[in-house]
Amino acid sequence: MKFFVTTPMGTEGVLADELSDLRIGRTRAVVGGVELSGRWEDAYRVCLESRIALRVLLPLADAPCRSERDLYDAAREVGWESHVSPETTLAVSAVGVAPGLDNTMFVAQRTKDAIVDRLRALTGARPSVDRRDPDVSVFVRLARGRVTLALDLAGESLHRRGYREPGAPAPLKENLAAALLRLADWDRESPLSDPMCGSGTLPIEADLWARGVAPGLSRERFGFERWASFEPSLAKRLAVLRSRARERAREAGPPVSGFDRDSRAIEQARQGARRAGAHAKFERAELDAFEGSSPPGLVITNPPYGERLAGGRALYDALSDAFDRLAPGHRVAVLLGPDVPYSPPRVAERHRLKNGDLSVTLAVWDVG
Numbered sequence: 001m002k003f004f005v006t007t008p009m010g011t012e013g014v015l016a017d018e019l020s021d022l023r024i025g026r027t028r029a030v031v032g033g034v035e036l037s038g039r040w041e042d043a044y045r046v047c048l049e050s051r052i053a054l055r056v057l058l059p060l061a062d063a064p065c066r067s068e069r070d071l072y073d074a075a076r077e078v079g080w081e082s083h084v085s086p087e088t089t090l091a092v093s094a095v096g097v098a099p100g101l102d103n104t105m106f107v108a109q110r111t112k113d114a115i116v117d118r119l120r121a122l123t124g125a126r127p128s129v130d131r132r133d134p135d136v137s138v139f140v141r142l143a144r145g146r147v148t149l150a151l152d153l154a155g156e157s158l159h160r161r162g163y164r165e166p167g168a169p170a171p172l173k174e175n176l177a178a179a180l181l182r183l184a185d186w187d188r189e190s191p192l193s194d195p196m197c198g199s200g201t202l203p204i205e206a207d208l209w210a211r212g213v214a215p216g217l218s219r220e221r222f223g224f225e226r227w228a229s230f231e232p233s234l235a236k237r238l239a240v241l242r243s244r245a246r247e248r249a250r251e252a253g254p255p256v257s258g259f260d261r262d263s264r265a266i267e268q269a270r271q272g273a274r275r276a277g278a279h280a281k282f283e284r285a286e287l288d289a290f291e292g293s294s295p296p297g298l299v300i301t302n303p304p305y306g307e308r309l310a311g312g313r314a315l316y317d318a319l320s321d322a323f324d325r326l327a328p329g330h331r332v333a334v335l336l337g338p339d340v341p342y343s344p345p346r347v348a349e350r351h352r353l354k355n356g357d358l359s360v361t362l363a364v365w366d367v368g
């Protein structure tokens, strides 16, 4: 079977590396994600074990689309009845544009109409729409005069691990944090510290990765387990994969710590770590007091930028001083937003990425 695993722009390569380390299917990195050929259980393992994936899509159709009529006809042609029944609930989301179709809400609506019309014609009954917690999530993408229609196996986006309370200021998405750790090429043995950790996403993801704790274990079930096509025999197999993943988690990991000047952020980070079962430690501290770790390890951080840039040049001067104080042997990885008043010296690698809509760069170098 062919699946498409989505990921933020700039992280496609590390997602492919992660899936190949996990020995999941055959992969090919393309813009916006990774094409995956494999079996159902490979797709399930992505949901359960990938830290970087955002969604896992099962493509059902790819057709030319130059009008609303083309969209409707393409959607009406798909054999939705294999996965959707009048008893399952449904939600459709859309991205992209095509001629005459520049409103994604309308695109989603027309696709939903086509699905409902088809099922009603076949069964005399229709599935209802539930945008908040649907059994089946349909994904529509319009690009270059074509429409692709897919089902989302994950259901709720995979970055939502469930350990973070809403309300943290400017948090990184959990899957982007995991991608940054891989881009920084952390060895998962040396210490890791984040001097501006906010709600602690980088240290928490680092600890879970180092100890092999699968991110999807906290979810009771994934989207496709609610599809009409989901077979009880597969449920047994998935339970085995789940318990194997649980057995692989290790108790001991390297020292992982986070610091922040804001005591509320530290409290949120501690609570998040507790909920995630992460061993990362968090302390309130100013950047001026940061000295890295002993023995040296990875210093990785996501300083404020854009509208959230509090402190401006003074903050980046303090950050630059903190990096200058680090003992040789440390590696630094810093996520820089557009127009930050800082240009790190001796950068060995620059990874260009998207953090939501913002173009950002992860700069990485070794302290010699």
Ligand SMILES: C[S@@+](CC[C@H](N)C(=O)[O-])C[C@H]1O[C@@H](n2cnc3c(N)ncnc32)[C@H](O)[C@@H]1O
Residues within 6 Å of the ligand: 168, 169, 170, 171, 172, 173, 195, 196, 197, 198, 199, 200, 201, 202, 259, 260, 261, 262, 265, 285, 286, 287, 288, 302, 303, 304, 305, 308, 311, 315, 318
């Ligand atoms: C963009 S947020 C980090 C978000 C974090 N990666 C997360 O996922 O929640 C930047 C953090 O830097 C902290 N900060 C700003 N100036 C600081 C300073 N001088 N010393 C320590 N922390 C500072 C802020 O309190 C804020 O929590």
